[in-house]
Amino acid sequence: MIAYEVIYVILISACLLGLNCRYNGGNNLDKELMKYLKDKEYVIACPEQLGGLPTPRNPSEIVFGDGKEVLDGKSRVKDNKGQDVTMSFIKGARETLKIAKLYNVKTAILKEKSPSCGNVAIYDGSFCGKLKEGSGITAELLKQNGILVFNENNYKENI
Template sequence: MKEKILVSACLLGENCNYRGDSNYDEAVISYLKDKDIVAVCPEVLGGLSTPRAPSERIGNKIINNLGEDVTKEFYAGANAVIKIVKEQNIKKAILKDCSPSCGLDEIYDGTFQHKVIRGDGILVEMLKNIGVEVINCKKITN
């Protein structure tokens, strides 16, 4: 049985990031060639549009660059992903770096100046809490 891995859909070429395009990553695609992939975009699952205003995490809140609080949508999307993970017994995830949902160990600081601070995205926190191994896509690319 192939290993089942949760993957940020944008890394696979799906045009779901905030700009309306993807973060296609050839190294991630190559790594996943013999794996069973479950692609997700927590922001889209939470009801946000593509494209959308960029958002960053400030404490437990997610605010977009228009000053709107989109925390509810980010949590809704993360909860939808957790449901998928539990239903499919997924134990590993490869997620997009610095994202307020998917960032592992580093996220943008909330100033919209591309400054990175230590911290995890909302989805990553939830995945860690249920014992899922989370891998930053940069670890595969580098």
């Protein structure tokens, strides 16, 4: 009988590894995270780009509730010009989930505060820099599918 080693891959927000995919065209390079991942298997994704949004793009926030309410059809995502971008965010979350399933992802490290990736706090929809408790759309969809979601501030003590 042949023994196979099961490899668990970590999903990482692309911006945390220096890819310029943030709304403003920049990134959130986290050198400590890069060191942590040195001997680990991982795959990267930017849900907003996977949803078809351009880079750069107008900043977006969930206007009521969090990612769960958006996925349940009870809330929307709007950019700072008032354009509804909900469907792009949902598409990006679904595409990210497809990648996670393809790579047997059990854990994700995503960018906190993002309307896609935040897992503890997200912006409140007022575009005033205020935070509220809750998950972004991708973080919520991953959680609903049994994937543990952490952010760049809390992965070290949990993984």
